[in-house]
Amino acid sequence: MLAKRETMNHTVHWVGLRSWAWVLGLCVVILMAFGIWLTYPRVHWSSSRRGLIRVSISGWGVTASSASFTYDHKTVDLINKGSVWYPKNAVPSDISGVVNANIQGLPFLSWIPGERRLLTTVVSTPPIPTLQSDRVSRLLKPNIVVRFQSSVSIVRYKFHGHIKTEVLAVPTSRVNLPMPLTGPGATGKVVLQAAARIWEPLSGWETVVWNTVPYLSAVATPQTPIAPTSTLTVRFSQPIDQSHVRNWVVSPKTTGSWIRVNATTFTFTPSSSMGFGPGALVSVSIPSGSSGPQARTGSYLSKALNLTWTTVPGSVLRLQQLLAEEGYLPVSWQRATPSTAPATIKSQEATIYNPPLGTFQWKYPNLPAALKALWIPGQMTVMIKGAVMQFERVNGLTVDGIAGPAVWSALLNDRVDGRVSPDGYTYISVTENLPETMELWINGKLALSSKANTGIPVTPTYLGTYPIYERLTFQIMRGNNPNGTPYADPVYWINYFEGSDAVHGFLRASYGFPQSLGCVELPLNIAPIVYHDVHYGTLVTVNAPGVGPAPAQIGGTPNGGASSASSPATSSKS
Known part of the structure; x- marks a missing residue:
């Protein structure tokens, strides 16, 4: 029994040894296969x-021993730079060829099939670059x-x-x-050539023709x-990037x-109740x-930009009412319904x-017909222009006869403060x-009545009615006589009313017939009296031949247009 047990143990021992041998052999095979896989050359083209x-290229120890590009029976060696292969010499654009690469693994494994291979792939070079457009817009x-x-x-x-x-x-x-940098609206050209690859x-x-914006x-x-x-x-x-709006100037100056x-859009809104005022020339300077x-x-x-607008003029009828109330017209105005509240x-x-309802009346019954004919309620006649010029002179404004924002503002202030003209009405x-x-x-x-001289036929005095727009106590008037000879005459107490025509003093042997080159000449003792009584805006009427001097005393009542309370030209509802 003992011998039989020993035989059985011996058999089991050999079976165990054989099992371990198989396991060991299998491991060696697996390790060898893994090693071959690690060193086997693997290549991916892109x-x-x-x-x-x-x-x-992947695989332990795998390298490309050489590479070339063949096209049109020509071969160019390739240079490897970080997995990118470049032709060693220039290669034409837009051609197809074959890349040949010798790939090998570790030298001591060269006996293994596949460890040394010649790989090929077809490659096309990029086409010749072409422009999208031969015209470009340049910033x-x-x-x-x-x-x-x-x-x-x-x-x-x-x-x-x-x-x-x-x-x-x-x-x-x-x-x-x-x-080089250039400005807007410029044009030029540039000649160029390009390559898809260096x-x-x-x-x-x-x-390429270019244009700047x-x-x-x-x-x-x-x-x-x-x-x-x-x-x-x-x-x-x-579209605007930087507006620099702080440098824009609004005129007239308005909050x-x-x-x-x-x-692209900017707006300016005035904050005052009058805004830019009536009859204003509004500008924005940029x-x-x-x-x-x-x-x-x-x-x-x-270049600097000047954008302009005009505001709606104020009512001429209301302008006449205020000028009449403040004593700048030969008419007065009475409100139809007196206001109980302070202005x-x-x-x-x-x-x-929206002028209030009211009535105009002549202040003076004895007026020349030519002057009275200039009064038309609701219309901007030369009489109103002259009155505005007088008002401007009194209030220190620019004397131009235009009822703009400054005039309206001063008129309203004078009306509220009760200020009136310090001068009489002259004509x-x-x-x-x-x-x-x-x-x-x-x-x-x-x-006052005095003989005077007007223009000779070749240089007549302007006919009609005009307001005095410039006044000088003395001036050397220069020009050319009708025959072409120059003149330089000393002139005194000058009141210009139209162009170069003026009422002034000038020494003559006699007066009462045409002698001047267009001016109304007065004796030197009369001219200073006239000068000190008239002012800017005083109307000067030069009547045509056939119209005699106005009678010194004429009675009567104002014309219907000036007195009628029911006339649309004299009344208005607010």
């Missing part, structure tokens, strides 16, 4: 943006952007006699070419005339604020260059376009009937 082809930057149909790696270009080359770090179809030959020369421009809205409190709108031709509505608006394109205004600026502003009437006469009327009375 396109490259810079080289001819990109090659990914106001020191470069020009050229676009190609496909990516390029190198561009050579010529401009102004210079040749430059741009080698791109990363191939792209959009290329920035450095060029190892390809450059294309033929192509010409146009100058910035702007339009004003709304259309004029506008209400005094209207919002001004400035709309630019291009308000600028608001950017969108990329500087050019770096102090003015800058577009996102870099463009700017070619305020706000209440007066409400009447600028000059000149007749060309012989003997020629000058009459000075003050507050409806003939204050």
Whole structure:
């Protein structure tokens, strides 16, 4: 029994040894297979943006011993730079060829099949670059952007006699070419050639014509005339990056604020109750260059911009009412319904376009017919212009006879404060009937009558009625006589009323018939009296031959148009 047990143990021991041998052998086989897998050459081909082809080689110790590119029976060696293979020499564009690569693993495993292989693949070189367009729009930057149909790696270009080359770090179809900075609205050209890869030959020369973005421009809205409190709108031709609105000047100076509505539009809204005022010439001055608006394109205004609007004039009827109330007209005005509340600026502003109901009356019954004919309620006649000029002179305003915002503001303030004209109402009437006469009327009375001289037939005095617009105590008048000879005459106590025609003093042997070159000449003892009694805005009427001097005393009542309370020309509902 003991011998039998020992035999059985011996058998089991051999079976165990054999099992371990099989396990060990299997492990060796697996390790050998894994080692062969690790060292087996594996190759993956892909396109490259810079080289001819990109090659990914895996396997322990696997290398490409050599590579070449064959096309049209020509062979070019390839250089490996970080898994990208480049032709050693120039290769034409837009051709197909074969890449041959000798791949080998570790030398001591060369006996294993597949450890040394010759691999091939077909490759095409990129086509010759072509431009998307031979015309480009250039921003106001020191470069020009050229676009190609496909990516390029190198561009050579010529401009102004210079040749430059741009080698791109990363191939792209959009290329920035450095060029000198230029202004808006410019044009030029650049000649260039390009290659898709640096190892390809450059294309033929192509010409690109460039234009810079146009100058910035702007339009004003709304259309004029506008209400005094209207919002001004400035709309630019291009989106604005920097407006520099602090440099914009609004005239007349008005409180308000600028608001950017969108990329191209800005608005200004006056904040005062009168806004820009009636009859205003409103302007917005916008500087050019770096102090003015800058577009996102870099463009700017070619020159300073002056946008203008006009506001609706105030009511002429209300203007006449105020001038009459404040003593600047030969008529008076009485409100139909007297106001019990004290006058305020706000209440007066409400009447600028809505005059209250009332009646005009002549202040003086004895007035020349030519003067009375100039009174038309609700119409801007020369009588009203003269009255405005008188008012402007009294209030220290620019004397131009235009009822603009400054005039209206001063009129309303004087009305509220009860200020009236410090002067009487004066009027000059000149007749060309012989003997020629000058009459000075003050507050409806003939204050002075004197012989005078008017223009000779070749240089007649202007006929009609005009307000005095300039006054001088002395001047050397210069010009040419009808025969062409020059003159330089000393003239005194001068009142210009139309062009170069004036009422003034000038020494003559006699007076009463045409002698001047257009002026109304007075004796030197009469001229200073006239000068000191009249003022800016005094009307001067030069009557045509056949119209005699006005009678010194004429009674009567004002004409129906001036006195009728029911006439639409004299009354208005607010």
